[in-house]
Amino acid sequence: MTEQQTESLLSIRNLHTQFDTKAGIVRAVDGVDIEIPAGKTVGLVGESGCGNSMTAMSVMGLVSRPGKVTEGEILFHGEDLLTLSAKERRQLCGNRISIIFQEPMTSLNPVETVGKQVREAILIHNKKEIGKEEAKEKVLTLFRQVGIPDPERRFRSYPHQLSGGLRQRVMIAMAMACRPDLLIADEPTTALDVTIEAQILWLMKQLQKEQGTSILMITHNLGVVAEICDYVYVMYAGQVVEYADVHELFRNPLHPYTRGLIQSLPKMQSGGERLYNIKGMVPDLLKLPKGCRFAPRCEATCETCVAQEPVLTDCGGGHLVRCCRMKEGGET
Amino acid sequence: MMRWKEKEPAVPAGEVTGRVPTEEEEFIEKEKFEFWHRFCENKTALLGLVVMVIIILMAVFANVIADAELVTLQDISVRSQGPGAGHLFGTDGYGRDIFTRVVFGARSSLFIAFSTIFISCLAGILLGVLCGYRGGTVDTIVMRIVDVFMCLPPLLFSLSIVAAIGNGMGNLILAVSITMTPYFTRVVRATVLSVNSMDYIEAARANGATDLHIIMRHIIPNCMGPIIVEATISLSTMIMIAASLSFIGMGVQPPTPEWGAMLSDAREYMRDAPWMVLAPGLAIVITSLSFNLLGDGVRDAMDPRQKK
Numbered sequence: 001m002t003e004q005q006t007e008s009l010l011s012i013r014n015l016h017t018q019f020d021t022k023a024g025i026v027r028a029v030d031g032v033d034i035e036i037p038a039g040k041t042v043g044l045v046g047e048s049g050c051g052n053s054m055t056a057m058s059v060m061g062l063v064s065r066p067g068k069v070t071e072g073e074i075l076f077h078g079e080d081l082l083t084l085s086a087k088e089r090r091q092l093c094g095n096r097i098s099i100i101f102q103e104p105m106t107s108l109n110p111v112e113t114v115g116k117q118v119r120e121a122i123l124i125h126n127k128k129e130i131g132k133e134e135a136k137e138k139v140l141t142l143f144r145q146v147g148i149p150d151p152e153r154r155f156r157s158y159p160h161q162l163s164g165g166l167r168q169r170v171m172i173a174m175a176m177a178c179r180p181d182l183l184i185a186d187e188p189t190t191a192l193d194v195t196i197e198a199q200i201l202w203l204m205k206q207l208q209k210e211q212g213t214s215i216l217m218i219t220h221n222l223g224v225v226a227e228i229c230d231y232v233y234v235m236y237a238g239q240v241v242e243y244a245d246v247h248e249l250f251r252n253p254l255h256p257y258t259r260g261l262i263q264s265l266p267k268m269q270s271g272g273e274r275l276y277n278i279k280g281m282v283p284d285l286l287k288l289p290k291g292c293r294f295a296p297r298c299e300a301t302c303e304t305c306v307a308q309e310p311v312l313t314d315c316g317g318g319h320l321v322r323c324c325r326m327k328e329g330g331e332t
Numbered sequence: 333m334m335r336w337k338e339k340e341p342a343v344p345a346g347e348v349t350g351r352v353p354t355e356e357e358e359f360i361e362k363e364k365f366e367f368w369h370r371f372c373e374n375k376t377a378l379l380g381l382v383v384m385v386i387i388i389l390m391a392v393f394a395n396v397i398a399d400a401e402l403v404t405l406q407d408i409s410v411r412s413q414g415p416g417a418g419h420l421f422g423t424d425g426y427g428r429d430i431f432t433r434v435v436f437g438a439r440s441s442l443f444i445a446f447s448t449i450f451i452s453c454l455a456g457i458l459l460g461v462l463c464g465y466r467g468g469t470v471d472t473i474v475m476r477i478v479d480v481f482m483c484l485p486p487l488l489f490s491l492s493i494v495a496a497i498g499n500g501m502g503n504l505i506l507a508v509s510i511t512m513t514p515y516f517t518r519v520v521r522a523t524v525l526s527v528n529s530m531d532y533i534e535a536a537r538a539n540g541a542t543d544l545h546i547i548m549r550h551i552i553p554n555c556m557g558p559i560i561v562e563a564t565i566s567l568s569t570m571i572m573i574a575a576s577l578s579f580i581g582m583g584v585q586p587p588t589p590e591w592g593a594m595l596s597d598a599r600e601y602m603r604d605a606p607w608m609v610l611a612p613g614l615a616i617v618i619t620s621l622s623f624n625l626l627g628d629g630v631r632d633a634m635d636p637r638q639k640k
Contacts, residue, residue, distance in 0.1 A: 060538050094539030106531040111553045120549065121539050174539070 008075070009214045010036040010059070010097075010182055015072035017051075017058045026285045028054040028067065030238035033312075034216075036182065041208065041215040043229035043246070045222065045261070049282045051238040052218045056184045059216075060099055061089050076182070095125040098175035102187040104167035108159040114170045115139055115155030121177040142173040146203060165196035169203070176207055183208075184216045189224060201227050222265055226250060234258050237283055237293040240312065243320040254321040256298045292324060300325065370633040377629020383622035391438040398432040404587045405429075415607050422607040424598060430611045433589040437612065440590045441619065444505055444574040449563050451509035456516020457559065461547055463517070464524025475521070478514040486511045490573055494582045504583040508573050512566055519562045523555040530554075557634050565627035568620035575616050591616050 017029035029051045036042045046052045057063050059074055059081070074081040076097065081089060101107045109117055118139045122130065130138070136155070143151035146169045159167060168188065175183055185204065189197035205228055208215060217229055225232055225246065232249045234242040234257065242255040253259045260278040280297040283289060289296050291306040298305065302325070310324040372378055390397060407427035415422040421430035459478075463471040481489065493507035527533065528551065536546050575592030577583035584590035586597075591612040598608030 062534060062537060090540040090542065092540070094541075099538045101531055101535055103531055107535045109532045109550050109554065112549070124540055124545070171535075
């Protein structure tokens with residue numbers, strides 16, 4: 001991890017995002033460190049409610065009211081986003097950092113044509129340099145790039161006239177409009193069916209190759225991770241529990257949670273057996289268990305698990321695990 | 333599921349999504365005119381629209397239909413005449429032609445109604461967006477004031493404002509606008525709250541859009557549906573309030589023809605010359621009825637829950 005730090009495009013350090021609710025303080029993101037190297041795809045894996053989407057929202061500055069980023073740094077090109085003014089931050093968002101949301105159905109304004117909306121994304125950041133006509137040409141080029149057939153006609157289409165896959169393509173076109181350095185994809189394929197999912201992932205990889213954009217891929221689908229990510233962070237209950245490059249993670253998953261996630265994928269050769277599932281649910285962030293947060297659901301708990309909270313330790317080759325059964329430098 | 337090799341999808345991107353245009357285009361056409369189709373299915377609403385268009389045309393082309401000079405021309409020799417060939421609706425107590433006055437009265441009534449709609453809509457959008465988008469203390473304060481205003485009966489409230497600032501058409505418009513603003517504010521605020529939680533607002537924010545941009549491009553256009561419905565439905569209320577205020581002499585001043593004021597003038601002669609109350613009275617009834625029918629039709633056609 002240390003050797004990456006110099007070339008990181010985005011490094012999140014000790015990020016804490018909290019929600020002040022009547023029932024107490026919910027620590028949605030609790031001390032997360034993430035490094036995204038330039039031009040690479042980093043996966044952020046976890047069940048719903050593990051804080052992976054909240055991490056992305058914190059980077060975009062979209063954490064809404066009861067929530068607040070309370071601690072930590074988000075360094076983008078070496079500059080801390082959290083110290084920027086609202087205006088400076090707005091200039092970065094959509095320009096240098098873009099996000100694709102999960103739901104292409106509701107992420108587009110229903111009363112405006114998709115062409116205008118993408119054009120708007122360009123004009124917000126380049127109002128002085130580019131005229132409307134020129135921006136429209138750019139939109140048509142973008143539409144061609146993301147594989148939207150008949151871009152002239154699609155420019156004038158309203159969102160409800162497009163299929164889910166086309167809408168997600170429009171969202172990608174919008175996100176890529178200003179050629180961002182970092183693209184955050186918050187479960188971009190969850191709402192799509194499997195054939196379209198493959199196309200969208202292929203398209204994102206293609207665009208990354210052409211433009212050298214870094215991607216932060218938030219997903220709970222390990223199949224997606226295997227397809228497109230270079231490095232993977234696994235999150236559980238607001239913390240990173242495992243980090244490795246993608247080959248290492250699938251070959252040698254160390255954290256019991258990661259193992260459980262991988263085991264619960266359906267396999268080609270398994271015929272008729274019951275699919276594995278991790279018992280229980282993600283803990284209530286207000287009532288976190290003592291010691292290891294995963295202990296109540298873990299199949300290999302011991303006394304130390306309940307007694308003390310494990311720390312992220314290097315098990316060799318930059319493979320980080322937060323589990324008290326793992327010792328520095330290797331498995332016990 | 334776990335494939336390590338880079339694998340292109342079997343079908344290259346972009347080819348699957350090209351659809352047969354005919355079917356889709358039909359769908360688009362259907363969507364475009366859906367509102368109009370659903371509106372036309374409602375025959376009473378269509379009747380309301382037709383009558384409203386006729387009344388608006390009557391107001392616009394008043395000087396073609398009737399002679400503008402006859403509006404205030406008093407001819408004592410023909411006072412209190414019943415309906416007949418010379419005076420279609422008869423004459424009033426001063427010998428003025430009632431038909432001409434009803435036709436020209438449509439101008440003041442519609443002018444009052446549409447300008448109050450315009451002003452209160454604008455004010456309602458401003459306050460509603462402020463409350464719904466900002467939230468917090470501003471929202472609480474403005475909405476409590478709105479609650480207080482809505483406790484007062486609209487007629488009584490506008491009456492007290494006119495009584496305070498003096499009568500006349502301008503003041504009447506102002507008073508009715510102030511009375512109706514809380515209703516619009518409420519509708520707009522509720523819509524803004526629901527629109528504000530949509531993903532595309534978040535997406536716009538993520539694109540670096542300013543608040544003003546988000547409000548103008550995304551929030552207000554998406555609030556227009558409920559606003560239009562509220563405006564059409566309130567039109568008849570506004571006509572009624574304006575006529576009522578003129579009736580008690582707090583609105584449009586004579587000799588300007590106004591239906592409410594005409595009704596008030598004719599009150600004394602009601603037993604001997606019923607046509608004097610009949611003409612302006614029917615005008616008010618027909619106008620507000622047609623606006624009401626239209627409003628209901630628009631609401632029904634726009635309500636997605638009633639989609640078949």
